[in-house]
Amino acid sequence: MTALALQILILSITAGIFGSILGLGGGIIITPALTLLFGIDIKYAIGASIVSVIATSSGAAVVYIKDKITNIRIGMFLEIATTIGAITGAFISGLINPKYLYIIFGLLLLYSAIAMLQKKSQELPENVENHPLANKLKLNSSYYDKALKKNIDYNVTGIYGGFGMMYVAGVISGLLGIGSGIFKVMAMDLFMKLPLKVSSATSNFMIGVTAAASAGVYLLRGDIDPKIAAPVALGVLIGATIGTKIMQNLKSKTIRMIFIPVLAFVSIQMIIKGFSK
Amino acid sequence: MDKENSKIDEMEIIISNFLRVGVLLSAIIVFVGLTMYLVTGISGYSGSYFPATLSEIFRGFIALKPYAIIMVGLIILILTPVFRVGVSILVFIREKDFLYVKITTLVFIILLISLILGKVE
Numbered sequence: 001m002t003a004l005a006l007q008i009l010i011l012s013i014t015a016g017i018f019g020s021i022l023g024l025g026g027g028i029i030i031t032p033a034l035t036l037l038f039g040i041d042i043k044y045a046i047g048a049s050i051v052s053v054i055a056t057s058s059g060a061a062v063v064y065i066k067d068k069i070t071n072i073r074i075g076m077f078l079e080i081a082t083t084i085g086a087i088t089g090a091f092i093s094g095l096i097n098p099k100y101l102y103i104i105f106g107l108l109l110l111y112s113a114i115a116m117l118q119k120k121s122q123e124l125p126e127n128v129e130n131h132p133l134a135n136k137l138k139l140n141s142s143y144y145d146k147a148l149k150k151n152i153d154y155n156v157t158g159i160y161g162g163f164g165m166m167y168v169a170g171v172i173s174g175l176l177g178i179g180s181g182i183f184k185v186m187a188m189d190l191f192m193k194l195p196l197k198v199s200s201a202t203s204n205f206m207i208g209v210t211a212a213a214s215a216g217v218y219l220l221r222g223d224i225d226p227k228i229a230a231p232v233a234l235g236v237l238i239g240a241t242i243g244t245k246i247m248q249n250l251k252s253k254t255i256r257m258i259f260i261p262v263l264a265f266v267s268i269q270m271i272i273k274g275f276s277k
Numbered sequence: 278m279d280k281e282n283s284k285i286d287e288m289e290i291i292i293s294n295f296l297r298v299g300v301l302l303s304a305i306i307v308f309v310g311l312t313m314y315l316v317t318g319i320s321g322y323s324g325s326y327f328p329a330t331l332s333e334i335f336r337g338f339i340a341l342k343p344y345a346i347i348m349v350g351l352i353i354l355i356l357t358p359v360f361r362v363g364v365s366i367l368v369f370i371r372e373k374d375f376l377y378v379k380i381t382t383l384v385f386i387i388l389l390i391s392l393i394l395g396k397v398e
Contacts, residue, residue: 002315051351058300058357066293076365076381083387087394137376208358209384213391215355219348222329226347227320230311233354237304 001227008038008231015052016239020060021247022259023200024181025053025207026236028266032273040228042098047223048232050215053173053180055233057208059240064201067248069143071198074156074188075205077137078166082180082206085170086213093175101175102274108172109267112186116260123148123252125193130155143198146248154198158191165191173207174214181207182263196252288368295364299357303350310346320344359388 011033012026019026027049034045064070130140134156142153165187173180181203188199218224247255314320320327321342328334328345334352337345362385369377 001318005311005315051354054354054358055300058296058354058361061361062293062297062300065289065296068289072288072292072365073377076362076377076384079362079384080380080387083384083391087387087391090391091394209362209388212355212358213388216392217394219352219355220329220331222327224329224348224351225325226310226327226344226351227314229351230307230314230347233307233351234304234311237300 004038005227005231008034008228009235011037012052012232012235013239013242016056016059016236016241017243017246018239018258018262019052019056019181019236020204020240020243021200021250021255022181022262023185023203023207024056024262025204025211026056026239027053027180027211028182028262030232030236032266032269034228036269036273043223044225044228047218047225048229050211050218051224051229052232052236053211054208054215055236056240057204057206057211059237060201060204060244061208063241063244064204067144069197069201069248070205071139071141071194071202072205073137073141074139074192074194074198075202077139078163078184078187079206079209081163081166082170082173082184082210083213085167085172086174086180086210087170089171089174090214090217091174092171096175099274099277102270102277105172106267106270106272106274109182109263109270112182113260113263113267115186115190116256116263119189120256120260121253122256124152124195125154128155128157128193131157131159133159141198143195145195145197147251152195154195155193157193161191162187170210170213173210180210185259196255197247200247200255288365288372291368292361292365296357296361299353299360303354303357306350306353307347308350310343310348310350313341313346314343317343359385359392362388 015026015029030049030052031045034040139156145152169180169183184203185199188194321344328337334345334348338349366381
């Protein structure tokens with residue numbers, strides 16, 4: 001029992017590090033690893049991954065907010081879309097066969113990997129015009145980039161596209177308990193053209209709220225098994241704390257280069273799992 | 278502009294500190310519960326059963342059952358982002374940023390609805 005808990009703890013530390021660097025919440029690692037490596041029922045794996053998402057989010061946000069990489073206003077504004085999406089997802093999850101969920105989810109991930117690949121040489125977004133709504137909502141801001149050793153001012157565009165994508169992110173989070181972070185990073189990176197570190201940190205900030213919106217449902221349904229969720233929560237919190245230190249000193253290009261293979265790998269894994277069910 | 282920046286600084290410090298307290302509290306409780314379970318091998322419940330209703334978790338927590346202690350820590354973890362939204366509303370009110378008071382209140386209401394809906398189910 002202790003050996004299993006330690007293995008899950010180590011896995012979760014890894015998930016926390018990657019999750020906090022990429023803004024993904026670690027569920028993307030936790031759910032497949034728990035089911036594929038440990039043979040844990042998908043129901044409890046999803047329950048544990050919801051816990052991991054919340055742990056990554058809160059653990060990473062402690063640092064990212066203090067260091068002003070998180071854009072709190074963008075996060076709060078977009079949370080309207082993700083929370084409504086999360087409720088939608090949690091309630092339609094019983095109606096859809098998980099086989100199709102894996103395939104759809106995998107294909108969407110594969111698409112996002114390709115979209116990201118097209119931006120691989122870009123360190124910071126260029127020539128971004130502020131959207132009129134972004135001015136009204138005071139979304140543009142700045143942060144200090146430790147890797148570039150300078151202050152980065154940035155504008156915000158594509159508010160409507162980003163908002164719509166955020167709703168989709170919320171629905172997916174509610175459905176599978178994973179993947180919401182990827183779509184949040186995508187929405188901010190591809191639609192709203194934010195610097196990648198801001199997208200990652202703000203995604204991290206938001207995923208906890210979206211997951212919390214569905215976590216209550218999962219907990220009361222008996223999907224959160226304490227012997228699995230406890231080492232996941234502790235490991236991810238440790239990992240997220242380590243990850244925030246690493247991320248700030250990485251170049252955005254490097255983060256993107258970690259992001260793309262993670263996306264591709266997980267998407268293929270999910271598609272295979274969908275077809276083999 | 279300087280005044281604006283110092284306001285944002287304050288907001289960031291308050292929210293960051295709030296999250297730190299929530300995370301540490303839940304981590305300590307989960308750690309205590311998990312350690313008790315692993316050391317004694319007793320979950321406080323028969324077989325692989327674990328409590329999933331709030332009253333059962335609360336009763337188990339009072340009786341110091343390891344699984345119930347873990348669940349309390351996890352509930353605190355789950356509630357931290359919800360309360361974080363609540364704290365943000367108060368911070369935006371303090372800053373007299375009423376557009377964001379509205380936005381954040383809306384998010385908070387949606388969150389509460391989702392928690393209530395979960396309970397009904």
